[in-house]
Amino acid sequence: xxxxxxxALSSKVGQEVLLKGWIHQIKNFGKFAFLILRDKSGVVQxxxxxxxxxxxxxxxxxxxxxxxxKENQKAPGGLEVQVQNIKIVGKTxxxxxxxxxxxxxxxxxxxxxxxxxxxxxxxxxKRAVFKVQAEIEEAFRIYLREKGFTEIHTPKIISxxxxxxxxxxTVNYFDHRAFLAxxxxxxxQMMVGAGFEAVYEVGHAYRAELHNTWRHLNEYxxxxxxMGFIEDENDLMDLEEGFIxxxxxxxxxxxxxxxxxxxxxxxxVNEIPRIPLKEVQNILLEEYHKKSPVGNIDAExxxxxxxxxxxxxxxxxxxxxxxxxxxRPMYTMPDDQxxxxxxxxxLIYKGLEITTGGQRIHDYEMLKNNMIRFGVNPEDFEFYLxxxxxxxxxxxxxxxxxxxxxxKVLDLDNIREATLFPRDLNRIEP
Amino acid sequence: xxxxxxxALSSKVGQEVLLKGWIHQIKNFGKFAFLILRDKSGVVQxxxxxxxxxxxxxxxxxxxxxxxxKENQKAPGGLEVQVQNIKIVGKTxxxxxxxxxxxxxxxxxxxxxxxxxxxxxxxxxKRAVFKVQAEIEEAFRIYLREKGFTEIHTPKIISxxxxxxxxxxTVNYFDHRAFLAxxxxxxxQMMVGAGFEAVYEVGHAYRAELHNTWRHLNEYxxxxxxMGFIEDENDLMDLEEGFIxxxxxxxxxxxxxxxxxxxxxxxxVNEIPRIPLKEVQNILLEEYHKKSPVGNIDAExxxxxxxxxxxxxxxxxxxxxxxxxxxRPMYTMPDDQxxxxxxxxxLIYKGLEITTGGQRIHDYEMLKNNMIRFGVNPEDFEFYLxxxxxxxxxxxxxxxxxxxxxxKVLDLDNIREATLFPRDLNRIEP
Numbered sequence: 001x002x003x004x005x006x007x008a009l010s011s012k013v014g015q016e017v018l019l020k021g022w023i024h025q026i027k028n029f030g031k032f033a034f035l036i037l038r039d040k041s042g043v044v045q046x047x048x049x050x051x052x053x054x055x056x057x058x059x060x061x062x063x064x065x066x067x068x069x070k071e072n073q074k075a076p077g078g079l080e081v082q083v084q085n086i087k088i089v090g091k092t093x094x095x096x097x098x099x100x101x102x103x104x105x106x107x108x109x110x111x112x113x114x115x116x117x118x119x120x121x122x123x124x125x126k127r128a129v130f131k132v133q134a135e136i137e138e139a140f141r142i143y144l145r146e147k148g149f150t151e152i153h154t155p156k157i158i159s160x161x162x163x164x165x166x167x168x169x170t171v172n173y174f175d176h177r178a179f180l181a182x183x184x185x186x187x188x189q190m191m192v193g194a195g196f197e198a199v200y201e202v203g204h205a206y207r208a209e210l211h212n213t214w215r216h217l218n219e220y221x222x223x224x225x226x227m228g229f230i231e232d233e234n235d236l237m238d239l240e241e242g243f244i245x246x247x248x249x250x251x252x253x254x255x256x257x258x259x260x261x262x263x264x265x266x267x268x269v270n271e272i273p274r275i276p277l278k279e280v281q282n283i284l285l286e287e288y289h290k291k292s293p294v295g296n297i298d299a300e301x302x303x304x305x306x307x308x309x310x311x312x313x314x315x316x317x318x319x320x321x322x323x324x325x326x327x328r329p330m331y332t333m334p335d336d337q338x339x340x341x342x343x344x345x346x347l348i349y350k351g352l353e354i355t356t357g358g359q360r361i362h363d364y365e366m367l368k369n370n371m372i373r374f375g376v377n378p379e380d381f382e383f384y385l386x387x388x389x390x391x392x393x394x395x396x397x398x399x400x401x402x403x404x405x406x407x408k409v410l411d412l413d414n415i416r417e418a419t420l421f422p423r424d425l426n427r428i429e430p
Numbered sequence: 431x432x433x434x435x436x437x438a439l440s441s442k443v444g445q446e447v448l449l450k451g452w453i454h455q456i457k458n459f460g461k462f463a464f465l466i467l468r469d470k471s472g473v474v475q476x477x478x479x480x481x482x483x484x485x486x487x488x489x490x491x492x493x494x495x496x497x498x499x500k501e502n503q504k505a506p507g508g509l510e511v512q513v514q515n516i517k518i519v520g521k522t523x524x525x526x527x528x529x530x531x532x533x534x535x536x537x538x539x540x541x542x543x544x545x546x547x548x549x550x551x552x553x554x555x556k557r558a559v560f561k562v563q564a565e566i567e568e569a570f571r572i573y574l575r576e577k578g579f580t581e582i583h584t585p586k587i588i589s590x591x592x593x594x595x596x597x598x599x600t601v602n603y604f605d606h607r608a609f610l611a612x613x614x615x616x617x618x619q620m621m622v623g624a625g626f627e628a629v630y631e632v633g634h635a636y637r638a639e640l641h642n643t644w645r646h647l648n649e650y651x652x653x654x655x656x657m658g659f660i661e662d663e664n665d666l667m668d669l670e671e672g673f674i675x676x677x678x679x680x681x682x683x684x685x686x687x688x689x690x691x692x693x694x695x696x697x698x699v700n701e702i703p704r705i706p707l708k709e710v711q712n713i714l715l716e717e718y719h720k721k722s723p724v725g726n727i728d729a730e731x732x733x734x735x736x737x738x739x740x741x742x743x744x745x746x747x748x749x750x751x752x753x754x755x756x757x758r759p760m761y762t763m764p765d766d767q768x769x770x771x772x773x774x775x776x777l778i779y780k781g782l783e784i785t786t787g788g789q790r791i792h793d794y795e796m797l798k799n800n801m802i803r804f805g806v807n808p809e810d811f812e813f814y815l816x817x818x819x820x821x822x823x824x825x826x827x828x829x830x831x832x833x834x835x836x837x838k839v840l841d842l843d844n845i846r847e848a849t850l851f852p853r854d855l856n857r858i859e860p
Contacts, residue, residue: 040628089824090821092820094820118817121625122624127624145568158858171600172601173858191850193548194552204586204634229494390490393519421584428588428603429813430814
């Protein structure tokens with residue numbers, strides 16, 4: 001007999017069905033028992049009359065159940081299954097669960113939940129986060145494929161860092177010292193120049209940052225896009241704004257169940273304002289008496305800015321544009337209309353930076369000179385710089401932190417809740 | 431004006447168009463010149479009458495061209511563009527190209543091509559490989575999503591190896607020694623047990639193997655799948671066989687142009703034979719006087735077996751089943767009908783192993799005992815083993831090497847041709 005998923009039971013009323021899943025709850029009434037069975041699609045009540053199996057059945061055992069699907073308005077979801085046969089296929093070996101799975105709230109710290117990741121994820125609400133995350137990256141792919149982008153994979157073991165030498169993890173690569181890539185930046189640019197013109201990558205990025213905050217991970221998934229033959233950075237912001245709009249529609253269509261489990265209502269994405277950094281800093285100063293660091297805003301500034309933008313533009317998103325050259329990487333294209341500034345941007349979403357992007361320098365001489373100006377030895381990046389000798393078109397791109405975007409879409413408090421197995425200063429297990 | 435891609439020109443005959451791309455060829459006839467323009471979609475002939483620009487125009491410069499699209503049966507593709515205006519947007523800075531891009535053959539060794547990856551990929555035939563590769567992984571996702579699998583990302587920085595301690599790259603993770611994951615094996619099993627039931631991952635895997643052959647990479651992309659509530663390993667082979675069939679249909683529909691550039695004709699996928707290892711070894715001995723190593727076949731054996739299967743089963747694929755327990759990892763499910771054997775398999779495709787898979791042990795005690803039997807300390811893998819205390823269902827999966835599959839689908843000679851930036855014993859650049 002073919003297995004029926006719990007969320008497909010309603011079409012099987014009156015029929016014999018085969019269910020598979022975990023024992024979510026046991027209510028023994030002496031002459032009969034209710035079991036709640038949980039599979040990846042949902043939970044359903046089972047009516048058990050032969051109680052023999054209860055001697056060895058514990059919560060979270062995995063079972064196969066044959067029985068008849070019935071309507072019952074009193075049962076959760078209006079359906080139940082009268083058990084004819086139940087078999088334990090995955091045994092339990094514990095005295096106490098590390099924390100309860102079937103209670104409304106989880107009474108364990110986030111750290112404890114992460115220590116027992118495979119248990120905490122058995123709660124449908126914890127797992128729902130990652131169904132939404134999978135759809136976020138799927139939306140990224142669908143949107144860019146439709147626009148003619150090619151998916152690529154670039155190396156994570158590299159010979160030199162992209163943004164300078166700090167914050168790199170070192171790898172012992174045979175007899176060499178190598179590094180883990182902080183981003184696919186150089187490689188995605190090179191692939192634009194190699195003729196793909198427009199590329200994207202969904203892959204890990206590594207930052208050996210000593211921050212241990214709610215918004216930092218040392219290993220994260222980066223949604224990277226890069227495209228050639230652009231006019232300026234507005235093409236890139238148009239592209240990303242289009243993605244955000246597409247993403248929200250995609251999630252509304254594909255994650256209704258998960259969004260409802262998580263109590264999240266997605267708002268309409270309005271036009272995203274694009275405001276130069278200088279103006280942003282002025283707003284923060286005038287509205288909130290908030291001083292910003294030179295050439296940037298800080299974490300508190302991001303939160304205040306989002307509040308301001310929400311109130312004045314009715315948008316959860318805002319692009320900050322025109323960062324000074326001294327605060328952006330050496331490959332950033334200078335702005336020809338604002339001295340010392342660049343054609344770069346960040347995207348702030350609900351008080352958190354989720355994207356850095358911009359137009360890149362595409363002229364060999366200009367890039368080489370900029371390297372020297374930044375104190376970088378062009379010879380250290382010869383493999384990258386060489387690409388620019390052969391007709392590199394105007395280009396640029398952006399990167400979105402997948403976990404940050406997930407966290408903010410779902411209003412989670414800590415980025416670790418949007419990461420299956422977070423890696424941070426204190427954690428490399430499980 | 432909106433840009434027109436070369437492959438969309440035929441619908442613009444008689445109109446003014448804007449093209450963007452690279453100068454693929456220059457033929458100067460004195461009073462006029464033919465330029466061949468190349469973009470990501472193809473090449474087209476331009477007729478240039480104002481030859482002024484030729485003073486500074488070199489091969490591979492990137493340009494923007496305005497002109498009128500015309501039919502001309504003598505032009506390649508039956509179309510040409512009469513140039514009204516041409517502008518260099520990406521300058522060249524070279525005396526000689528490292529090798530020619532517009533000739534029929536590339537007169538450079540593979541190593542030289544890899545040294546100049548962004549130049550070698552400008553050849554449409556080299557780039558076509560990666561368009562096909564992108565579609566292979568897209569097919570993998572489409573196929574598994576449709577079957578209710580969830581995409582996951584598991585950590586690549588890990589505290590202990592999955593298959594034992596050798597062949598691991600070490601990472602300096604703050605004050606700890608960590609490793610790069612050889613495979614997502616443990617984590618994908620844990621995610622099945624966490625309630626996702628069926629998961630897949632497309633991600634990097636790392637092997638510090640000292641092999642430097644045509645079929646080994648030290649960093650590669652693994653297409654991993656794992657599913658719960660299976661009957662036995664045949665469910666997994668059914669799943670993979672279904673994928674292979676779907677893949678070939680997908681490539682025929684989505685990569686016609688690339689397959690034609692590469693001169694590849696995809697054959698129909700017939701039923702894939704499933705033959706126990708012992709029988710395979712007998713076939714090799716009887717048909718080819720080929721002796722095999724204990725509990726496996728070697729690289730020459732894989733080639734001979736594929737020859738035999740092609741002649742006798744008309745299949746490019748063959749599953750080898752029932753490997754001995756001593757030759758498979760400690761988590762492999764023993765075969766209850768064949769003493770000492772396991773419910774495992776490899777998939778051989780045109781003489782090369784592209785997959786290892788099998789049913790895994792799901793019982794806590796059995797797994798723990800097997801670890802001890804294999805000389806593995808269960809305490810070293812506590813985070814993994816713990817998962818099995820809480821009702822782990824019967825499960826299994828497989829992994830496909832993306833570059834190996836790409837190489838064999840396209841009949842390439844070396845796996846590095848199917849890798850944008852290969853990492854091997856001698857190469858960590860570009």
